[in-house]
Amino acid sequence: MNAKFTPAVIPLRYVPSVDAVRQYYIDSLGFEHMMGVVGKDGQLDFSIVTRTGAMLMLARPQTPDGATAGALEIYVEVTDVDAYHAELAGRGVAIANAPETQWWGDRNFSVVDPAGHKIWFWKTVAEVQPPPGVTLI
Structure with a gap:
């Protein structure tokens, strides 16, 4: 493995309200907003928040594979x-x-x-x- 490559591991949490959970992480826990995707209803469908190198993805459960609120997926960065x-x-x-x-x-x-x-x-x-x-x- 390349010694300069430090892979990221990022959890994706499915939550009932991305807006509410995102705001909690920002206001209460001191995370910063990195990006978000606004849904057709004006609410966030997806957001990424960060703090001191850590990253957390939040999404509404609307995926074709039937992910529900409370479900967890993990993203692991690889070199290739x-x-x-x-x-x-x-x-x-x-x-x-x-x-x-x-x-x-x-x-x-x-x-x-x-x-x-x-x-x-x-x-x-x-x-x-x-x-x-x-x-x-």
């Missing part, structure tokens, strides 16, 4: 998404989501651990290019 995907596939690991480059610039794929938690492996590979209708704050 495609190489790691090939390594895991070669070991016979079931892949939940195939590698794909997302509009926010990350290339990622996922597996599901034995406890049922989705683990995403990612690396930023491109610039953010929000689709029409997506508002970032």
Whole structure:
């Protein structure tokens, strides 16, 4: 492993109100707003807050895979998404989501651990290019 690469591990919490939980982290715990995605109803669908190098993602449970409030997913940064995907596939690991480059610039794929938690492996590979209708704050 490259000694200069320090991978990030980022939890994603599904919460009933991203706005309320985000505000708690900012006002009560001293986190800073990094970014957010506003939903069609004017409320946040997604937000990232940070504090002293730590990062936490918050999202409303509206994913196609049925994530519910209280669910947790984990994002693990890797140096090469495609190489790691090939390594895991070669070991016979079931892949939940195939590698794909997302509009926010990350290339990622996922597996599901034995406890049922989705683990995403990612690396930023491109610039953010929000689709029409997506508002970032």
